[in-house]
Structures are given as C-alpha cells and as structure tokens.
Amino acid sequence: MTEGTKQNLWGGRFAGEMNSEFARFNQSFTFDRRLLAADIQASIAHCKGLVAAEVLTTEEGELITSALATIRKRAAADPGYFDELPGEDVHSFVEARLVELAGDRGRKLHTGRSRNDQVATDLRLWLRDEIDQLASDLRSAQEALVRLAETNREVIMPGYTHLQRAQPILFAHWCLAYFEMLARDRHRLDDARKRVNVMPLGSAALAGTSYAIDRAAVAAELGFECVSGNSLDAVSDRDFVIEFVSAAAITMMHLSRLAEDVVLYVSAEFGFLELGDAIATGSSLMPQKKNPDSLELVRGKTGRVYGHLTGLLTMMKGLPLAYNKDMQEDKEALFDTADTLKSCLVIIATVLKNIQVNAARTGEAAVKGYLNATELADYLVRKGMPFRDAHETVGRMVTHAIARRLELSDLSLDEMKSFSELIDKDVFECLSLERTLSTKSQTGGTSAVRVMEALAEARKYLS
Numbered sequence: 001m002t003e004g005t006k007q008n009l010w011g012g013r014f015a016g017e018m019n020s021e022f023a024r025f026n027q028s029f030t031f032d033r034r035l036l037a038a039d040i041q042a043s044i045a046h047c048k049g050l051v052a053a054e055v056l057t058t059e060e061g062e063l064i065t066s067a068l069a070t071i072r073k074r075a076a077a078d079p080g081y082f083d084e085l086p087g088e089d090v091h092s093f094v095e096a097r098l099v100e101l102a103g104d105r106g107r108k109l110h111t112g113r114s115r116n117d118q119v120a121t122d123l124r125l126w127l128r129d130e131i132d133q134l135a136s137d138l139r140s141a142q143e144a145l146v147r148l149a150e151t152n153r154e155v156i157m158p159g160y161t162h163l164q165r166a167q168p169i170l171f172a173h174w175c176l177a178y179f180e181m182l183a184r185d186r187h188r189l190d191d192a193r194k195r196v197n198v199m200p201l202g203s204a205a206l207a208g209t210s211y212a213i214d215r216a217a218v219a220a221e222l223g224f225e226c227v228s229g230n231s232l233d234a235v236s237d238r239d240f241v242i243e244f245v246s247a248a249a250i251t252m253m254h255l256s257r258l259a260e261d262v263v264l265y266v267s268a269e270f271g272f273l274e275l276g277d278a279i280a281t282g283s284s285l286m287p288q289k290k291n292p293d294s295l296e297l298v299r300g301k302t303g304r305v306y307g308h309l310t311g312l313l314t315m316m317k318g319l320p321l322a323y324n325k326d327m328q329e330d331k332e333a334l335f336d337t338a339d340t341l342k343s344c345l346v347i348i349a350t351v352l353k354n355i356q357v358n359a360a361r362t363g364e365a366a367v368k369g370y371l372n373a374t375e376l377a378d379y380l381v382r383k384g385m386p387f388r389d390a391h392e393t394v395g396r397m398v399t400h401a402i403a404r405r406l407e408l409s410d411l412s413l414d415e416m417k418s419f420s421e422l423i424d425k426d427v428f429e430c431l432s433l434e435r436t437l438s439t440k441s442q443t444g445g446t447s448a449v450r451v452m453e454a455l456a457e458a459r460k461y462l463s
Helices: 020-026 029-052 058-077 079-083 090-110 115-151 171-196 215-222 231-236 239-265 293-316 325-352 359-366 373-382 387-404 413-417 433-438 448-462
Strands: 156-161 164-170 273-275 355-357
Touching (some): 058 079, 115 231, 115 325, 115 448, 156 171, 156 359, 164 171, 164 433, 171 239, 239 293, 239 325, 433 448
Antiparallel strands (some): 273 355
8 A cells, every 4th residue: 555545544445546636636624624623522522432332442542532632732722733744634634643642542433433424423513613603693793783773762764665765764673674684593593503413423434333332422422412313314414504504695695685775875875874984995096985895795795605505505416325525515615604604794793883873864864755655644544534545645645745846744734635625734743753653653663662662672682
C-alpha cells in the first residue's frame, strides 16, 4: 500500500496511488473541518459505548478519550493545526491525530461505526447548536423591533397595499408585523430542531452495527432525544438539512421584506426614516449620498439561500438508498446558509438600533392621499347604508375631492351631503386621524390600545 493511500480510511482494497486531481476533487476537509468539535464529541460518546459493550477496555477508553480531548483543545487554540496533515475529511484527520497520540489502540475507535453514520451524527450535533444560536439571534432582532416600537409608540404613518397609501397605522404596528414574522421563524426552527435531534450513530454503513452498543445510552450522552429507527434511512436522510435551509429561506424572505421597506423609507421620496452614520455608506463620486448598502446585501443574500435550498432538493431527488457521495454536497450549502442567516440577523438588529424616525414626515403622509376613505364608508354603513353602496358613494366623493385638490375632510358639509343625505356634521370627527386609528380596536388592529397590548405581549414573549 502506498503512503498516499494510507492517509485514507479505506486503503486496504487498493494497491496503487490515487490520482492527485481525483484526490482533490474527492476531499471535503477544506470545509467539513468545522465539524471537528462535533466529531470529537460523538467519538467520545461512541468510545464510552464501546467500553460499556466490552469492545474496549476501560484503560483503552480512557486513553482514547484523553487523546480526543487533546485534539479538540489543540484545534481550538491553533487554526494552523488543520494544515499540518492533509486529510480526506475531518474524520480521517481526527483518526490520524488519534493514532499519533494513542498508537494502534486509537484504531479501535472506529469499531461498530462507519463514516456514513459518523458524518450524519456530526452534522446533527453541529446543526443543533447552530439552531440554538440562531434562535438567540432571532430574539435579538425581535428585541430591536420592540425597542424601536416603544421609542416611537405614538408615531403615525401610512399603511400600504400595492405600494399605494391605504390606511393610517401606528409605526409600532409596522414594527410588530415583522416581530410576528420572526416569531413564526423561531417556531419553525424550534420545530425543525426536534427532527434534527435524532441520533443515527449505530446505523453503521447502512445495515446497523454488529456490536452490542447501547444506542440509547450513547444518545443520552450526546443529548439526543431518541435514536433513528431504520439504519438505511438514518445514513441517507438529509431531510433535516433541507428542512433547516427551508426555514432559513423563509426567515431570509422576511428579512428581505424588512430590508426593502427600510430602503424605501430612507429614500428622499419617502423620508420616513434616516440611517445613522454607523450603518450607511457613501458614494465614491456623489458626496451627498448615504446608501443603505447592508440592507441591499440582505436582499441579495436571500437569493443565495434560496439557491442552496433548490440545490439540496435537486441533489437528493434521484438518490437510491442508502448513502451516495452526492450527499457530500450538503455541507457547503448548509454551512453557508447558517452563516448567511446569522450575519443577516445581526445586521438587521444593528440597523434597527441605528435608525431615526421622522415623525413629522410620517404624520404628514398619513393625512394625505384619502387614507380616511374607508372610515367614511364605515361611517355611512353605521348610518344604515349597505357597504357596497357606501363604497361607491365614497369613491365618487374622492373623485370630486381630487378634482378640487382637497382632502375629504376639507370638503364642506354641503358638498358631502350632495352625495348622501345620511352625512351630518359628526362626519368631521369621523374623518379625523385619531378616530380613524381608534376605531381599529379589534384584536390585531392598529388602535393605540391594541398596539400597546401587543407590545406588552411581545415583551412577555421575549422574557
């Protein structure tokens, strides 16, 4: 056997040297090295399982466990450690280091397992920790939204449909809309975590292990809720990766919508928000520019995560049972998705902490553009007119007001009564901004009372 083949975990069948280009194409160590801590964690638990099954002696188990802990400590302290020995993947790297420290007894650790169940276990351990961190990052973004809402609880702005002014809302109501989206994202991640937290270790290559390893005890050692029920499925399942990336894609969609709103609102055409200097960039040519680059990047990176989801689904769709090398392509997509989502959540939280609301501009916009037209229709309904008739009547009144370049509340009582005798002088109170907001008093509405209740509930949720 050649020296090049000895570096692999499968060289016994081979006598010739591997082609160098093939070796480079086949390796995954450049990116799966980030699984090292998870690999060692799973290896220590597997070692304990082998000792309990009397496959290893207590002395051998202690030696191997100590050596694995040394590898983990060295890797954490010295990034250059990974480059000292070429490896096909993180598993061959750890095993080579283990044999260096523990001698031939280190070669016993792989008894009863395969790289197939090993990598599936490592990936689940790593992703479980990532989900926990991302849940914290989501909470930080939600906290920033609540703080922004509380700081501007009395600010009124236009609400939009089709990017056209529709009805007035409280700015805090806008903030809490995104809070709700991120709450659903947290719930999706929590739910996905349940299916991540299943241990495939003990499935071996595809048929299960021949050794009397207590899989439930190993799972408890690793904090898994249960063990996989079918060895074929366990080593070939990447549903948990796809589900996580899917949840991440939905979260990125929400962040992109938020980013787009802010990009619009900081423009001169809207002028509702202003970016702090800490979160804006300038132009190399135009001195006056203050650009929302980070928010545009959030929008752009959303497509990147969508691409990973499509790539994973396409990669898995035609694979026969059980493991296939195609599945090595899961890691770069998964790692980049987690990194991208994390960075975007951090940026969004930072942006929300560094923007100012122009209450005068939002308030002015909320009283122009016939945003109280629906309220006037409801007024007529309360007077006894069927809603469809009220809708048509107010539509004609809006046309009349546009022709006169007036808002509805600027029309005289006589002008209004010419459209319906049901209209009386109490119509002006009905058309006021305060009344338009206060009538939206059902659960989930934008009245001040309901929004303050929603803010209190948001605080309770965060605590």
